Amino acid sequence: MLSYMLKRLAYMAVTLWVVITITFFLMHAIPGDPLSGLARELPAHTKANYYAKYGLDKSLGEQYFIYINNLLHGDLGESLKYPGRDVKGEILKYAPATARLGLQAVSIGFLLGSILGLAAAFKRNRWPDYLVTGAALLGVSVPSFVLAALLQYIFAVRNSWLPATGWGGFAFTILPSIALSTSVLAIFARVMRASALDVIGQDYIMTARAKGSGGLSFAFKHVARNAVLPSVTLLGPQIAGIITGSFVIENIFAIPGIGSNFVTSVFNRDYTMIMGMTVFYAVVYMAALLLVDIAYAVIDPRIRLYEPK
Amino acid sequence: MINITSTTYRQDAWRRLKGNRIAMVSLALLLAIFAMCIIGPFISPYKYTAVNSDIVNQSPSLQHLFGTDDLGRDIFARIWAGGRVSMLIGVLGAFSVTVLGVLYGGISGYFGGTADDIMMRAVEVMNCIPYMIVAILIAFIAGQGIGALILAMTITGWGGMARLVRGQVLQLREQPFVLAAKALGASPGRIISKHLLPNTVGVIIVQFTLDVPIFIFGEAFLSFIGLGIQSPGTSWGAMAAAAQQHLMFYPYQIFFPALLISMTMLAFNLLGDGLRDALDPTLGIQEGI
Secondary structure, rough: HHHHHHHHHHHHHHHHHHHHHHHHHHHHHHOOOOOOOOOOOOOHHHHHHHHHOOOOOOHHHHHHHHHHHHHHHOOEEEOOOOOEHHHHHHHHHHHHHHHHHHHHHHHHHHHHHHHHHHHHHOOOOHHHHHHHHHHOOOHHHHOHHHHHHHHHHHHHHHHHOOOOOOOOOOOHHHHHHHHHHHHHHHHHHHHHHHHHHHHHHOHHHHHHHOOOOOHHHHHHHHHHHOOOOOOOHHHHHHHHHHHHHHHHHHHHHHOOOOHHHHHHHHHHHHHHHHHHHHEEEEEHHHHHHHHHHHHHHOOOOOOOOOOOO | OOOOOOHHHHHHHHHHHHHOOOHHHHHHHHHHHHHHHHHHHHHHHOOOOOOOHEEEEOOOOOOOOOOOOOOEEEHHHHHHHHHHHHHHHHHHHHHHHEEEEEHHHHHHHOHHHHHHHHHHHHHHHHHHOOOOOOOOHHHHOOOOHHHHHHHHHHHHHHHHHHHHHHHHHHHHHHHHHHHHHOHHHHHOOHHHHHHHHHHHHHHHHHHHHHHHHHHHHHHHHHOOOOOOOOOOOOHHHHHHHHOOOOOOOHHHHHHHHHHHHHHHHHHHHHHHHHHHHHHHHHHHHHHHO
16 A cells, blocks of 8 residues: 555656646746836846846746746745745645535535435436436536526525525625536536436345345435445646636636635736646645545445555 | 339438538538628728727617727627638637647558657647647747738647547558559559548548637637727637627627627538538448448
8 A cells, every 4th residue: 555655756756847848948938028018118227227137138948947846846936926925824724615516516516416416326218317417418418507507696786585696604605606516516417317216226126125125224324335436536637727717717706715826926027926737736635635536445345456466 | 023223421411411410500500600700891881990989888779780999980880800710710710720730640550660659649749738828938939910810729739639630540551452462563652642632521521620619719709808809800709809898788799690600600510410420330330221
C-alpha cells in the first residue's frame, strides 16, 4: 500500500509540474501584461521600475526557474494587479466558498442521483422510471448556466424566496448548488439505473429474494452496494465538471470564490494569481482523483490498488 | 423459392435506426434546426446586426417573432445567425477531436508495448489537468473567434476519443484477420487504416455524435465568461450570456437561445444513444434477433 501511495504521489508531482509549465508559458503567451489594462499609459521609467520589481524584465526562462524555486519554498508570490495582496492569502480567502459549493453540489448529485437511479431500476418501465430517465436526459442537456438563470428568475425575481446573488448564509448556497449539481445528478441517475438493473438480474439477488428479503434494507444492502461501483469511477470526471461549472456559476451568482476570481485574473493578466489558482485547482483535483481511487478499493475488496508481492 | 437479399452492415444499421422512434425524431429535429440555420437569416426581413434604437427590448410580436434585444436587433434573425456559429463549432470541433483521437489512439493501440505505455501515460497526465483552465488560456492567446474556440477545446478535449479508439484497436488487433493481413505483408499503416479503423467506425460515429453537444456547450460556456464570439457576431452561448444581464426585466431574451442550446444538445444525445444501439450488432445477437 505504501509503495502504491508513493507511486501515486510521484505521478501527481509530475502532473503538477506539467500543469505548472504549460500554464506558465501559455499565460505569458497571452498578448499584453498586467499593465496593459490600465486606463492611461504609464511613463517608460515607471513601467521599467514595475517590471524590475516583479522580475518581469528577466527572460522567460529565468522567470520560470525563479517561480518554480519560490513555489518549492511555499511562496506563491504577490498579486501583480493589486500590490500588497498575497496570492496564498487570496486563495485561502476565496477557497471556502468554492469548496462549500462544490462539496454541496457533488453530495446532492451523487446521493440524490443514485437514489433516483435505484428507484427507477426497481420500478422499471413504470412511471417512476420514465420520470427519472426523462428528467436525467433533460439534466444532461440543459447547460448549468441556463438552469441558473431559470432558478434565479423563478426563485429570486418572480418570488423573492431566495437571494438572487451574493454570499452569506445557507440560503445563498441553495440556488448555485442546485444549478451546479444538476448535470452530475442526471449522470449518476442514469449510471445507477443501468448498473442496478444489471445487479437485479444476478443470481444472488434472486437468492436473497427467495429467502424473503425485501424492502428498503434489501434495496440498499444487496442492490445499492453492488451497483454503486460504476458511479464511483465517474466521481473523478464529475468533480472536474463541477470545477469547470464553478467558473460560470460563481459569476452568475456573484459568489466570491476561486472560479470567478480566476477568470478576472486572466483578464487582468495577473500572472501570479493565475499560477496560484491553477496550482490550487490542480492539487485539489488530483487529490480528489486519489481519494476516489482509494474509496473504490474500500468499497470493493476485489479491487487491489497494489500488487501483493 | 424463397427470395432473400442479403443486407449489408450499413443497411442493417439504418434499418435498426429507423425503427427507433426517439432517434428518428431527434434526427428530424436536428435537420430542421440545421435547415433553419441555413435559411433563417435569408427569410428574416431584418439583418442580424441591424441596430434600431426605436425598438429596443420589445417582447415577441408578429413583427419580431422572438422579440428584440437591448440594441433593437431582431432576435429571430440573430438566433439563426448565431446557430450557424454554434453548429459550426460543434461539428468542426467534434470532427477535429475525432481525427486527432483516432490517429493517437489508433497508433497507441496498434503498436502497444512501450509506445502505448508512454502515449497513454501522457493522456492520463492530460486528464488530470483541469481542462477549462487551459482552454481559457488558449482562447485568450488565439484571439476570440470561431477558430480559436475550436482550437482551445480540441487541444484539451481529444483524450477521451483517443482512449476509446485505443481500447477498440487493442481488442481487434488480436483477431485472426489482422494476423492474416500481417502474414500477407501489409504495412502497419495499411492494417490500421484498412482493417482496424473500419471495424471501430461504429463506436467512433457514436462518440462523434456525443462530442458535438460537448463543443456547443463549451462554446456557450466560454462565451458566458466573455471569451467567446464577440459582437456584432453572435452564437447561442453569446446570446444567452448577453440576455442573462437583463434577466430581471426581459426574461424572454434568454428563453430562445437557451431553448435552442438545450434542444440541440438533447437531440444529439438521443441520436447518439440511438446510433449506439443501431451500430452495435452484438446487442442484436444477445437479444436473439
